[in-house]
Amino acid sequence: MRGFVRANDKYAILRAPCFTGVFVSGVGQNMFLQYQNKAAREDILGKSLQSHLVCEDGSGASSNRLIRGENAEVLRHLLCDSSVRGRVDLVYIDPPFSTNTVFRMGKERANTVSSSRSDSPAYADLLRGTSFLEFLRERLILIRELMCKTASIYLHIDYKVGHYVKILMDEVFGAHNFRNDITRIKCNPKNFRRRSFGSVKDLILFYTNSARYTWNEPRAALREEDLCRLFKKVDKDGRRYTTVPLHAPGETRDGSTGEAWRGIKPPKGRHWRSDPKVLEELDRCGLVEWSANGVPRKKIFADEANGKRLQDIWEFKDPQYPSYPTEKNIDLLKLIVSTSSNEGDLVLDCFCGSGTTLLAAEQLGRNWIGVDQSEQAIAVARKRLAAEQATVFRAKADYDFLRLAPSDA
Numbered sequence: 483m484r485g486f487v488r489a490n491d492k493y494a495i496l497r498a499p500c501f502t503g504v505f506v507s508g509v510g511q512n513m514f515l516q517y518q519n520k521a522a523r524e525d526i527l528g529k530s531l532q533s534h535l536v537c538e539d540g541s542g543a544s545s546n547r548l549i550r551g552e553n554a555e556v557l558r559h560l561l562c563d564s565s566v567r568g569r570v571d572l573v574y575i576d577p578p579f580s581t582n583t584v585f586r587m588g589k590e591r592a593n594t595v596s597s598s599r600s601d602s603p604a605y606a607d608l609l610r611g612t613s614f615l616e617f618l619r620e621r622l623i624l625i626r627e628l629m630c631k632t633a634s635i636y637l638h639i640d641y642k643v644g645h646y647v648k649i650l651m652d653e654v655f656g657a658h659n660f661r662n663d664i665t666r667i668k669c670n671p672k673n674f675r676r677r678s679f680g681s682v683k684d685l686i687l688f689y690t691n692s693a694r695y696t697w698n699e700p701r702a703a704l705r706e707e708d709l710c711r712l713f714k715k716v717d718k719d720g721r722r723y724t725t726v727p728l729h730a731p732g733e734t735r736d737g738s739t740g741e742a743w744r745g746i747k748p749p750k751g752r753h754w755r756s757d758p759k760v761l762e763e764l765d766r767c768g769l770v771e772w773s774a775n776g777v778p779r780k781k782i783f784a785d786e787a788n789g790k791r792l793q794d795i796w797e798f799k800d801p802q803y804p805s806y807p808t809e810k811n812i813d814l815l816k817l818i819v820s821t822s823s824n825e826g827d828l829v830l831d832c833f834c835g836s837g838t839t840l841l842a843a844e845q846l847g848r849n850w851i852g853v854d855q856s857e858q859a860i861a862v863a864r865k866r867l868a869a870e871q872a873t874v875f876r877a878k879a880d881y882d883f884l885r886l887a888p889s890d891a
């Protein structure tokens with residue numbers, strides 16, 4: 483098979499342009515990536531600090547923090563802070579995707595597609611192959627130590643490297659804690675003259691820290707066309723509805739749901755969904771529809787339907803005029819934050835860029851920590867946070883702004 487050579491029972495070599503020297507090994511059901519210079523977990527966690535954190539703006543005691551600095555070092559600082567270690571409820575990260583690109587922004591625009599060479603660099607995404615994988619793995623190991631038992635992590639990545647990163651996530655968080663790989667439709671169809679299909683998606687890997695995790699079931703509103711398809715009937719008051727059987731599979735041996743109601747026994751192999759007394763009450767309230775030949779069904783009204791379950795393909799296109807290159811759609815972040823955290827919880831984004839995650843957390847009443855090493859990213863994030871806080875009439879921005887300073891400074 484091209485691109486994938488099986489070397490022996492234990493190892494397989496993945497040959498991709500920049501990922502030569504990456505092996506997949508397996509022990510039981512667990513898969514691992516093997517490559518040169520892969521550091522031991524203990525060495526990653528045991529590295530000593532090279533700097534200190536300085537509070538530049540704020541009280542120094544706020545529950546929200548924006549930190550400018552290299553994130554592995556910042557994460558190590560946070561590990562020394564008992565108010566953060568083991569207390570982060572939700573992590574979203576959108577790291578560089580190993581695109582071999584320098585992302586630029588000018589005064590007029592931050593749009594990646596139309597950036598100019600004269601625009602100043604916002605950040606460089608130049609790590610390739612195993613250096614990229616190890617960069618990410620180091621940060622994932624540090625992040626996991628910060629997460630509480632019920633925490634979740636969402637990692638945004640693209641399809642060129644996503645399959646390698648999935649194995650890293652399995653290693654760090656456990657394959658049993660994998661919940662979803664979410665396909666995110668990120669843009670409109672493209673019309674490039676490439677001899678392949680247009681690419682309109684990226685990927686979000688969703689893992690939790692254990693089997694018991696925060697989950698606020700999200701529901702998607704039904705569209706008009708769904709309502710017409712699913713609720714075909716209209717009653718005398720103009721309300722759309724549909725009907726469902728009043729019985730369900732399985733026979734009741736001697737409970738009331740196996741008995742006759744209004745002289746009708748449930749069909750063979752089935753039982754009434756509710757006790758006949760409840761069925762009587764439903765009928766009294768006008769919630770049972772009787773067919774011409776006397777078969778009862780329950781009415782379900784469109785205006786009482788609780789939306790539909792969300793699936794793992796999400797359409798959240800990124801802003802057309804972003805304030806920062808690779809800025810993500812805030813509604814995407816609001817969905818993640820509201821589903822996987824509660825009010826007052828702590829949300830971390832250590833590749834925060836223009837602060838989209840922090841804004842979503844702020845708007846939804848969560849506490850937050852954002853980290854980025856780019857001066858431009860921090861400037862944009864501060865501007866967006868100030869605009870957000872102005873809308874809620876806060877006199878002073880409610881967050882501490884910190885930066886890393888060398889230890890000998």
Ligand SMILES: C[S@@+](CC[C@H](N)C(=O)[O-])C[C@H]1O[C@@H](n2cnc3c(N)ncnc32)[C@H](O)[C@@H]1O
Nearest residue numbers: 552553576605809810833835836838854855856
């Ligand atoms: C894809 S962008 C994040 C965009 C963000 N989600 C948004 O909505 O604006 C990745 C960010 O990671 C930052 N970054 C990359 N490596 C970093 C590191 N080692 N430490 C801190 N920040 C880093 C870059 O400066 C960049 O702003």
